[in-house]
Structures are given as structure tokens and as C-alpha cells.
Amino acid sequence: MKDKIKFIEKLAKSMNENKIESVKYEDNNFEVSLTKKRKERNIIVNSALAQPMATAPSNIPQEVQPQETSSPAPVQEASSEEISGTQITSPMVGTFYASPSPTASPFVKEGDSVTEGQTLCIVEAMKLMNEVKSTVAGKVKKILVKDKDSIKKGQTLMIIE
Numbered sequence: 001m002k003d004k005i006k007f008i009e010k011l012a013k014s015m016n017e018n019k020i021e022s023v024k025y026e027d028n029n030f031e032v033s034l035t036k037k038r039k040e041r042n043i044i045v046n047s048a049l050a051q052p053m054a055t056a057p058s059n060i061p062q063e064v065q066p067q068e069t070s071s072p073a074p075v076q077e078a079s080s081e082e083i084s085g086t087q088i089t090s091p092m093v094g095t096f097y098a099s100p101s102p103t104a105s106p107f108v109k110e111g112d113s114v115t116e117g118q119t120l121c122i123v124e125a126m127k128l129m130n131e132v133k134s135t136v137a138g139k140v141k142k143i144l145v146k147d148k149d150s151i152k153k154g155q156t157l158m159i160i161e
Contacts, residue, residue: 007032008032011025022036090155092153096149097122097123097129097147098147107122108158113139114160119131120132123151141158141160
């Protein structure tokens with residue numbers, strides 16, 4: 001039993017050192033699954049921008065800066081609002097789908113209440129559909145990507161408060 005505890009401690013330390021979110025190990029009649037809980041993060045979002053955000057360490061606020069345009073039309077300054085809550089990030093590179101099929105309604109919309117473990121969206125990677133589930137219970141405060149957007153691993157998809 002002490003060997004197993006030492007193994008789990010080494011596994012947890014390795015997860016932290018290598019920034020691994022989740023690990024599962026099985027061997028004969030021994031199985032262990034470790035998953036990091038996400039810390040709550042504060043994010044500042046410019047609501048006029050539909051650009052996805054890159055993730056930063058949990059203790060650093062993020063801000064989306066307005067991008068310059070070459071359009072001769074006047075650019076209006078958008079009001080910034082602070083959005084706090086838990087970031088739901090993409091587990092992989094792929095395509096974001098808000099619903100299970102093109103004709104179905106989305107899994108969640110802004111303002112919906114969600115439970116821990118509830119499916120929020122699908123990320124398609126190499127023709128495999130991967131469900132992204134909520135890590136917390138709360139209300140969907142902001143969805144930062146649009147249906148069929150290409151997304152990166154670790155990109156914030158939505159905020160749940």
C-alpha cells in the first residue's frame with residue numbers, strides 16, 4: 001500500500017511539473033485517476049470583439065485588446081466589462097461545435113444554468129467528436145467562440161460563474 005501511495009505522489013508531482021491536467025493509470029487490480037481542479041480566474045473581455053482569447057496562468061488576468069482595422073469607416077470604442085468565473089478551455093486543437101448536429105439546438109446558451117459534468121460543446125479533432133463537459137456548476141456567463149470556429153488547445157471557450 002505504501003508503494004501505491006508513493007507512486008500516486010510521484011504521479012501528482014509529475015502532473016504539476018509537466019502541466020498535465022488529467023491522468024489515468026491502470027495495472028491489474030490497481031487503478032488511479034488524477035484530475036486537477038481549475039481555479040477561478042478573472043478575465044476582462046472587450047464585448048465588441050469576437051476574437052478568442054489565449055489562456056494565461058490562473059493568477060494572471062487576461063485582456064483582449066482591440067485590433068486596428070484598415071477600414072476607412074470610423075471605429076467605435078467598445079465598452080469593456082469584467083467577466084469573472086471559471087474558464088472552460090479546449091482540451092485539444094479542433095473545430096468547436098455548439099450543438100450535437102447541425103439541426104439540433106445548442107448544448108448551452110449564455111445565461112443557461114449548468115451542472116458539473118454536463119456537456120457544454122463538442123470539439124472535433126481528426127473526425128472524432130470529443131465532448132467538453134463542465135467542471136463546475138453555475139451559469140454560462142459568456143461564450144467566447146462561435147459554432148464551427150477553429151480552436152486551439154487551451155483556448156477559452158466559455159466562462160461559467
